Amino acid sequence: MPKKPLLEFTDSGIYCAQGRFYIDPWKPVDDAVITHAHSDHARWGSKRYLAHHLSREVLLYRLGDITLQTVEYGEKVMKNGVEITLFPAGHVIGSAQVRVCYKDEVWVVSGDYKVEDDGVCAPFEPVRCHHFISECTFGMPVYKWKPQQQLFDEMNNWWRQNVQEGKATVVVGYSLGKAQRILQNLDFSIGPVYTHGVIENTNEALRRNGIVLNPTIRITPDTPKDEVRKGIILAPPSSVGTPWMRRFNPYDFGYCSGWMSIRGAKKRRAADRGFVLSDHADWDGLISAIDATGCEKVYLTHGYTASFSRYLNEIGFDASEVHTLFGEDESEEEAPTQPPPKEEGQKSPETSEVLSSGEDLGEAPETSKKGGTS
Template sequence: MAKPLLEFTDCGIYCETGRFYIDPWKPVDDAVITHAHADHAYWGHKSYLAHHLSKEVLYYRLGDINLQTIEYGETVTKNGVEICLFPAGHVIGSAQVRVSYKGEVWVVSGDYKTEDDGISTPFEPVRCHHFISECTFGMPVYQWKPQAEIFTDINNWWRNNKEQGIATVIAGYSLGKAQRILQHLDLSIGPVFTHGVIENTNEALRRNGVTLNPTTRITYETPKEEIRKGIILAPPSAIGTPWIRKFAPFSFGYCSGWMALRGAKRRRAADRGFVLSDHADWDGLVSAIDATGCEKVYLTHGYTASFARYLNEIGFDAREVHTLFGDDEDINAQDVDLKDTVTSEESTLSFGEGRGEAEEASL
């Protein structure tokens, strides 16, 4: 029996024929990177291949690495194996990796979402025999509202805070979520101020040619009265720190797919939880997998056991695989109890909606 084109090893997803790894978590000679989040792009590889729009963020995060970048649809051949990148829609520069050799086609999706967020290149289904997929939100309770509704709520909340004379702080991961929020804020309300980690990421993306709305980095010299006129973009790591407390009184909002669950909002001590994720919801996962026409599905992280069981019940050949991919934000699935489903106006999700019984990493 012939060996599969891709294998799951203790270093990462490996192509023995091509002699390269995809998103390896231990140092290797040749790494193909789906996107620049820390659970997929590790330091220490001898060479890296990624999408062009990940270039400056990878340099910012990993230092002076040996990096080759290509565009979507461009093909690179390694030892006879063809590698081509396709949009994943997860964050700016995120890619699915199509690997093909002698008619056998695999796609490693990394992380992805199927809704067009207006800033990342939208997800494209890629036909293949084998599809390697996340399932961060692989339970029917996770059904995202259109993002236009979420940003209407965010902008109304910000406007109301300003009218009441209190500051507005909104938290989201520094790569992906922060830029998505930034691009959909109503700047007629006021300016946007940023934590240094987010602004460093913004600057890296701008160096890469990405056009972002204007922002102002918060420094010790930034007048507090000026900050109060705008909105503050903060990473999850800033929650509860002296940095964020100096803006009091403020209203704190958290953007995450986990905000669909009451318990997650409570642990974040958020005044408002906005259900906004850079991962596919239940319907997105099922539709994306179906669109590949694949023969086999491999689930790398998230609700792998229950989602694999569901896929097998509806006719797919699906199984769990062990990887070190996971939560690229701050809360993980193991911290969440499904009985904590939110029923307030912030989420209309209810346990049991969707195709089955019910249950981020990019929040």
């Protein structure tokens, strides 16, 4: 009789029968280990959650009153004889790879990850294992990211020019991950940073968790439009084309996404500028990360799973694609799965929208086969 694998792919998620826990389950379970707080990986309804401590306040903001245990990177937790350890994934603040070990069998679930050190979240650390469960959102050779500093130099120059021309500047990016990465790389000598309520709510949760972020100003219905033009506005994808954004006319808006590297993506989003900024590994990053694990087998959960698994097998890896719900039916990244409490004087959707469920995967281009994040 063949040996039962330590981790299995089930209708509820990635399951460890020996430890009796799930990793990033998409249905309510008794014990959930969470790689990061994006809503395609952290869903409401489970009895108990385990995550990295820097995900704590965002998870509570998004999921409400949950039973949550948090740990540091490298701290070992035992569940029914199975050892669980979290390691940095480099995706967003608090993101983790989950190392699962039992009787010398080691699996690593990557969640979502990027290999470039963005200076904001803990950088990705390769973890040696026998079996590696990986995303491949940008698993095609066309996806190769330029150095981060070069991209932010372009963004700051564009912002400076808009200020000189008397136009507002709006940068669109996801509220958890992308927004903080942009915020920490803006040139504050140009002007202040204003935020949409959804992004500011996430910033406030991270600050409650001890994260030091550059200063921001929440936009309210009373925020003077002339003052906003002197700065830059960070907004979620849900704000594009809405009355909330149109109130800042005249403005230029830039869309930050890995999909901006595809011809026509900027036009489809009606953006004035497209910035190729992703919190996921590009083609080279995926291959180097998988190779660094020394794994005997790699499983691809979402992205270009079919073509990327074929390529990996051609170059000597034992790779296969698996069906998961990561990235499926995702329309927006912003919304908590339970609405946060409305603040006094708050007007929806102008200051703190509650959107349809979905997370970091956004709108994938037509060429992507299985959803995909930016």
